[in-house]
Amino acid sequence: MSGEIKFFRKRFFGGFNRDDVVQYISKLAKERNEYKSAVEAAQSEAKAMADEVEPLRIEVQEAKKAVEEAQGNVDRAVQSEKQANEEKEKARQEVQDMVREVERLKEDLENAKNIAEEDRKAKEKTQQELHGLASAHEMLRNEYDEIKRELEKCREFKAEALSSREKIEKLEAIKKQFEDLQPALDNLRCAFQAE
Numbered sequence: 750m751s752g753e754i755k756f757f758r759k760r761f762f763g764g765f766n767r768d769d770v771v772q773y774i775s776k777l778a779k780e781r782n783e784y785k786s787a788v789e790a791a792q793s794e795a796k797a798m799a800d801e802v803e804p805l806r807i808e809v810q811e812a813k814k815a816v817e818e819a820q821g822n823v824d825r826a827v828q829s830e831k832q833a834n835e836e837k838e839k840a841r842q843e844v845q846d847m848v849r850e851v852e853r854l855k856e857d858l859e860n861a862k863n864i865a866e867e868d869r870k871a872k873e874k875t876q877q878e879l880h881g882l883a884s885a886h887e888m889l890r891n892e893y894d895e896i897k898r899e900l901e902k903c904r905e906f907k908a909e910a911l912s913s914r915e916k917i918e919k920l921e922a923i924k925k926q927f928e929d930l931q932p933a934l935d936n937l938r939c940a941f942q943a944e
Contacts, residue, residue, distance in 0.1 A: 875940075878937075882934055886930075886934050890927075892927075893924060896924060897924070899920055900924070
């Protein structure tokens with residue numbers, strides 16, 4: 750008898766055909782053994798897969814941790830870049846302020862040079878004027894000394910002619926002019942020495 754048994758044949762004297770029953774039981778045993786082998790193979794494969802999954806799970810956890818650390822590094826890098834940009838902007842502002850300050854100092858230096866040049870010219874002019882006044886003062890002093898000598902002589906001869914009296918009066922007037930000029934010369938000399 751071959752093929753799948755759909756029903757058992759009956760015997761003439763009651764019950765089922767023994768061969769059919771034995772064949773069916775053998776078939777069930779074979780199928781049970783096949784199912785058992787399949788289950789064991791599946792369990793073995795599942796265990797093998799579990800053994801393979803565990804390292805993968807550990808790798809996933811490590812990868813997740815690495816991603817978290819990388820994200821932290823990225824966040825810190827972003828923060829550092831932000832801080833660096835802020836410091837760069839601050840430095841740029843400081844450089845601009847320094848450039849403006851340097852320009853202002855250049856203008857002040859140029860103005861100071863101009864003022865110094867004007868002072869130098871004024872000083873040279875004052876020196877020239879003072880030199881001229883000194884020469885004039887020396888000349889007046891010589892004249893004064895000469896006049897003084899003449900005046901002394903004139904005083905000794907008060908009784909001389911009218912021309913001598915006029916000469917004395919002229920000498921007195923020159924003396925007064927020299928004495929009036931003396932304070933101005935002294936003030937000019939002090940101002941030149943103060944510079």
